[in-house]
Each structure stands twice: as C-alpha cells, then as structure tokens.
Amino acid sequence: MSLIFTLASRNLIHDRLRFVATVVGIVFSIILVTVQMGLYLGFGQMVTTMIDHSSADLWIMPTGTKCFEDPSLLDERKRFQALAINGVTEAMPVVIGFADWRTPTGGSTPVFIVGSDLRSGALPPWNLVDGSIDDLSVPNTVAVDQSYFDRLGVDGVGTIAEIRGQKVQVAAVSRGIRSFTTTPYVFTPLDRARAYTGTAPNKATYFLARVAPGADVESVRSRMRANLTDVEILTQAEFRERSRSFWLFDTGAGFALFAGAMLGMIVGTVIVAQTLYSSTKDHLNEFATLRAIGSSGMYIHKVIICQALINAVIGFGIAACIGWVIVKATAESALPIVMTSGLTFGLFALTVVMCIISAIAAIVKVTRIDPAMVFTR
Amino acid sequence: MISPVIEAADIVKILGNGAGQVQALKRVSLALAGGQLTLLMGPSGSGKTTLLSILGCMLTPTSGTVRVGGKSTEGKGPEDLAKLRREHVGFIFQSYHLFPTLTATDNVRLALDVRGENSSRAVAKSQDALAMVGLAHKTHAFPRELSGGEQQRVAIARAIVGNASTILADEPTAALDSENGHAIMTLLSEIAKDPSRGVLVVTHDPRILPFADRVVRIEDGRIVGAERGGGKSGKRSEDSIGIYDYAET
Numbered sequence: 354m355s356l357i358f359t360l361a362s363r364n365l366i367h368d369r370l371r372f373v374a375t376v377v378g379i380v381f382s383i384i385l386v387t388v389q390m391g392l393y394l395g396f397g398q399m400v401t402t403m404i405d406h407s408s409a410d411l412w413i414m415p416t417g418t419k420c421f422e423d424p425s426l427l428d429e430r431k432r433f434q435a436l437a438i439n440g441v442t443e444a445m446p447v448v449i450g451f452a453d454w455r456t457p458t459g460g461s462t463p464v465f466i467v468g469s470d471l472r473s474g475a476l477p478p479w480n481l482v483d484g485s486i487d488d489l490s491v492p493n494t495v496a497v498d499q500s501y502f503d504r505l506g507v508d509g510v511g512t513i514a515e516i517r518g519q520k521v522q523v524a525a526v527s528r529g530i531r532s533f534t535t536t537p538y539v540f541t542p543l544d545r546a547r548a549y550t551g552t553a554p555n556k557a558t559y560f561l562a563r564v565a566p567g568a569d570v571e572s573v574r575s576r577m578r579a580n581l582t583d584v585e586i587l588t589q590a591e592f593r594e595r596s597r598s599f600w601l602f603d604t605g606a607g608f609a610l611f612a613g614a615m616l617g618m619i620v621g622t623v624i625v626a627q628t629l630y631s632s633t634k635d636h637l638n639e640f641a642t643l644r645a646i647g648s649s650g651m652y653i654h655k656v657i658i659c660q661a662l663i664n665a666v667i668g669f670g671i672a673a674c675i676g677w678v679i680v681k682a683t684a685e686s687a688l689p690i691v692m693t694s695g696l697t698f699g700l701f702a703l704t705v706v707m708c709i710i711s712a713i714a715a716i717v718k719v720t721r722i723d724p725a726m727v728f729t730r
Numbered sequence: 731m732i733s734p735v736i737e738a739a740d741i742v743k744i745l746g747n748g749a750g751q752v753q754a755l756k757r758v759s760l761a762l763a764g765g766q767l768t769l770l771m772g773p774s775g776s777g778k779t780t781l782l783s784i785l786g787c788m789l790t791p792t793s794g795t796v797r798v799g800g801k802s803t804e805g806k807g808p809e810d811l812a813k814l815r816r817e818h819v820g821f822i823f824q825s826y827h828l829f830p831t832l833t834a835t836d837n838v839r840l841a842l843d844v845r846g847e848n849s850s851r852a853v854a855k856s857q858d859a860l861a862m863v864g865l866a867h868k869t870h871a872f873p874r875e876l877s878g879g880e881q882q883r884v885a886i887a888r889a890i891v892g893n894a895s896t897i898l899a900d901e902p903t904a905a906l907d908s909e910n911g912h913a914i915m916t917l918l919s920e921i922a923k924d925p926s927r928g929v930l931v932v933t934h935d936p937r938i939l940p941f942a943d944r945v946v947r948i949e950d951g952r953i954v955g956a957e958r959g960g961g962k963s964g965k966r967s968e969d970s971i972g973i974y975d976y977a978e979t
Contacts, residue, residue: 356836356843363808363831645788646888647816647845649809724812725788726781727827728900 357652361659364636372664375628379668380675382621383704387676389614390700391690393607395683398691399533400600401593403467403700409475409561410570412576412592415446416585419603420596422465422534423490424455424547429555431581438576440568445475446543446557450550454539455515456506464505464539465532468546475561478540479640484510484525489542501537516549531687532602618707625664625711633657633715637722644724653722657715665708669701676700733800734761735818735895735928736785741794743780743951750956754780754952757794767922767941769959772948778932779900785930786819786898787811799895807911816845820889822899822918824905826881828873828888834860835869838887859887861943863917879910886917890927897921897929903938915941 366371375388403421404412413435415425435444448468455461469475471486478486478496488510489496495516497505505514512523516539525540532538539549547554564573570588577586587595601607633640640653680692743755754777762785763766772778782797783789787803788811796803799818803811815821820841828837838856842848847855857869863883873881882902889897899918902909915931919941922929931938939945942959 355848356832356840358842359836360829360832367831637831638827640827642823643840643844644812645786645821645827646841646844647812647814647819649812651842656787723788725783726813727821727823728783 357655357659361656362663364632364639364656365660365663368632368635371628371632375625375664376457376668377672377696378624378628379621379664379704379708380672381702381709382617382624383669383672384675384679384701385617385620386614387672387692387696387700388679388690389610389617389675390696391676391692392679392688393601393610393614394691394693394696395689396606397601399531399688401596402530403449403476403489404589404593404596406479407447407561407589408474408487408563409445409589410564411562411574412587412589413560413562413577413581414558414583414587414592416583418585418595419599420590422449424550425439426552426556426558427560427584429557431584432560434581435562435577436561437728438573438580440564440573440576441562442565443473443563445470445473445563446561447559447561448546448550448552449558450552451536452516452539452549454505454537455516457512458506460506462504463534463536464533466516466546466549467538467540468543468550469561470543471540478525478527478530478538480528481525482528486525488524489540491522491524493519493521493545494541495521495545496525496527496540497523497537498527498530499652500529500634500687504537517551519548521545521549529685533688535687542700549686566686590600601641618703621704622707622711625661625708626714628712629661629715630718631662632660633718634665637719638727639720641722641724641726644722645727653719654716657712657719661708661712662705665704668708669704672704673697673700733763734797735799735926736930737797738781738785738791738796738904739810741781741784741791743777743784743789744792753969754951755784755791758948758951758953759794760785760946760953762928762930764928765922765925766943767919767931767959768946769942769946770930770932770946770948771934776948777951778925778934778948782898782900782930782932785896787814787820816841816892818895820892820894820897820900822882822885822897824901824904826873826878826905828881828884828887830873831895833870833872834865834876834884834887837873837884840855840889841888841892849859856887856891859891860884862890863887877910878906879913880915882906882910883917886914886921888919895927897927899929899931901935902931903933903935908937911935911937933973943979 417426432444435441450466451463452466453461454464471477471489497507508525510523514521530538564570574586643653680690683690739759741755741758745752745754770778784791798814835856838859839852842852860869863886865883903914915938920927929935945957945959947955
C-alpha cells in the first residue's frame, strides 16, 4: 500500500487541535447545508401535501391559479361541461377557504377548510387515528389533526366547537396532516365546506376529474381545453410542480433556504481551505524533502487531496449522525427537515467537492516549492 | 577509465537580480566517479551548496552542462529533474529531514514510494537498507525515538534504498558529535566502495578528511584544488582520482 494515505492521515493527526477545528468546521458547515436543504425538501413536500393525497387524473381550476391554497372559484357549469366530455367519468368538486374556528372555551383561531365529497375519495383526510370517513357523514361533523388539538381547544372525537357561527363536532382525528402555514386544516363534506367558507352552492374551487380506465389522459385534457373556457387543466404532477414553484420561488422562501445552504458551503470551504493551507505551510519542509528525493508534483498533490478527503469523510460522518438526530427530532414538527438518500449522497459529494476545492490553495503553495530549500533549513 | 556518475562542465550560476546579483559559481567543472568518496570543502559562501544543488538537479545552472547517470539536464523541466533525482540521486541532509510522523521503515520506504514501488517488497527492501546501516532493531522507531546519529543512518538508508548511483551528502556530520560523525563517515565510506556508486560529501569539517578518496576545494565560486585524500577504500585506480576536476583558467 502506498504511503500517501499514511502520510496524509498522520500529517492531520500530528496537529490534533487543528484537525479537530477543521472537522468541527466541516461538521457545522454540512449540518447547516443539511438543515437548509432538508427544510427545502420538507417545505416542498408540505406545500403539495393536499395535491399529493388527492386522487384525480386532472385538476380543473380557474385560470391563473398559483397554488392549492388559491381561493378563486369555478362555476358548477364547468363541472357538467367536463362530465360531458368523452373519457371523463367523474368531476369532483373541492371547496377550500379560510374560516374562523371558535374553541369550546371561547377563543378563536383561523382554520383552513377542505371540503369534498368524502365518499368519492377526491380529497378526504388521511392517517385517521380516531373516527372514520363514514363518521363525517353525520351533519356538521369535521375531521381535525391531533397536532392542532391545543390550538383548536379540542381533546378528541366528540368535542364541540363553532365555525362561522355554526356548531361543529369533531368526528375524526388524523395524525400528521400539518399545514406549512400553521393554519390547521379542517376536513368536512362539501356542503358544510361551502357553508363554513361562505361559498355559493353553485361554486367550487376545483373540479377533480377522473378519466375512464384505458383512456388517454392527454387526449381527454385536449378535449377539455377545447370545450372549457377560462379554466386551466393540469395533471396532478403539473399542479404539484406549480404549487411548489410558487411557494419556493415566487415567495422567495426557496431562495432564502438556498442562500443559507450556500452560506454554509462557503463557510465550510473557507475553514477547510484555511486549515489545509496552514497545515501545508507547517509541513512545507517535508513536502520540499519529498520533492528533493524525487517525488513528482502529483505525488505531493495526492497527499494534500488525501488529507482533504480524510477531512471530508470524517466531517461528513459526524455531520450525518447529527443530521439524522435533527431529522428524527423534527419529524413531528410543523416543518420537518426531510432527508432522502439522494440528498445524503448529494451532501457527501458536496463535502468531497468542498474539501477538494479547499485543497487548491495548498496545492498551489506546494507547486511553487523549491526543493533546494532543504539545504537551508 | 571509469565513467562518471555525475558530470558538470563549465557551470555558471548567477543568483538574485539587479544590484543584488551574485555569481555563485564561476565556470566550475566537476565529475564524480563511481567507487569514490569525494569531499567538497570550502568556507561558508564559497558555493558548495549551490554546486550540490545543481549536481542534485534541484537548481538549474545559468550556463554549463550537467549530466546525471549519462543524461543531460539541459532543457528539462521540474518534473523531469525530479525523475532524474529519484532514479539516480540519493540525498543526505545536515538536519536529516526525516518525517516525524513516519517510522524508520516508512521514512526509508518513502524513497521507493515516490518511485511507485509500494508492494510488500518495498517494505523488505527498506528494512534491508536499515539493516545495512545497523538499524535492524529500530525499524519501527519514530525519529523522535532515535539519536541524531541514528536519524542520520535512517537518512542514509533512505538515500541508498533505491540503488541511486550518486549519493550527495550536505554536511552529514555537522549536527553530530565526533563519535557519531566518525560512524556516519565510516558508513558512507563503505557505501562508496561500490564501484557503481559515487559519494560526494559537502563539508567544512577537517576531521573527516581521512575518509576521502578525493578532496575538491572550492572558494569564491571556483574550484581551487583537487587532491587525493586519505580514503580507506584503497582500491581506486589512478585515473579515477582528480581527473574530472577543472577550475577556471
């Protein structure tokens, strides 16, 4: 085995304090990037959670709708026009909107109403831990998420509250349906949603269309576009991407997260570059000796890059462990940090690239080394 | 006639720029034959180390030619010169220049590693070289665990492990007491018995004169004399001594 790894690792360990400082720098940098990118992914997933849990081939929506929470309305006639199109089997109305929830103790808080024909399965609550979809067929019943119990003054199924001055009873409880706006989602049948949001009976926010088995979705959409005016028709994937793009980029939230990640990378690169450079300076005499005994420039570069990679692997290993703890700790929070295998691999690659870029200054330094300096030191 | 392992002809070296320019070497010619231990002696600032650096392909001369192992250094870049060094030259330095984080074996093995020799055979060769310099029992010792004399022996093992045809030593005894200095010179003298290997020792220590087969004196950038030394190898042919030295006329 070549001595390159031995020399690189012992150069690092030789100055323990600097090695620890370097690793700590990398760890903080990677954790910062992990948190920012994890938030980005988590935010991206949360803003599309309703779309992801719907069961529709096509979303019919008012022209210019930017995201799921956009409360523009469609006329019921569009639904019938859609149903008249060959290949469309269903066009399920969905009504959304903000409303005021009065807690049993007299306080109030805004909620986000999601109403649909629950039996159609267009957009029912999921992850129910108490009660069932059938329980919501009882008049004036709603489903809420257990993570908002405190906010809503709810202690479980059977709790009575008020929405828009109308009594409601909690009939089902879900787990993990959280809103990135922190406004609790309240699921209810379509007619109640219209009542709670003040939406006219002939209006809806979306129509969720299903196409006949075997029918070509694109062909059906083309026919819809030809027959329906003032609407946009998007597939589930397209609407998900539009919503994510709006919340992440049009609002600037995504840029802020990216900027934080970029800052973490820059800080990490500077820390590693500074410590590698000073380590190289301290070992300049040894590198000059290597050059004097005939080593190629590439051999010395490999030693420095090996040092950078050792830093990267150890720093990433520790950062990954801490990151895993953070991911677990935030899993049940309003905005969880999401870690995927792709992000993990990307972060490792980023760490390696960051450390190799950091080695450039040190490599430039040794490239200019004069082997004859061994005679004067 | 024995062909030289290193040959320098009409070497001029100018150091510095402008008003600070110094002509460190003035048309110096010197050849080093295999099987010889040559001392290069002279006062401080006489150009000894500059000449050693040029012979060792670390510095390029302003003018003149250098041939190492029969190959000219003319027009060669830093990487080509490094290749010549690792193939033909072994260095011994006054302050040893061992790697403090490596064991004696690994310090020696480094000379093979830079040549791409990194098999278990390289470890065996390194340990053999340490045994040759009397350190078979210190193969796993780190430099801090070795005396100055032992460290210099490790440096000698590093210089010879790759079968370099030329060993260039810069003041190898300067940091040692007389007993260790004597032992080191005895070792170098033994190494110089190999007819395929020439040893050049730069020194201003007169105590080591008895070990020399040849003594070359340099002053003010010029070789001012070459004489037969009191070398113990006692097997040199007449024509291998002194005939390659030239001073400016």
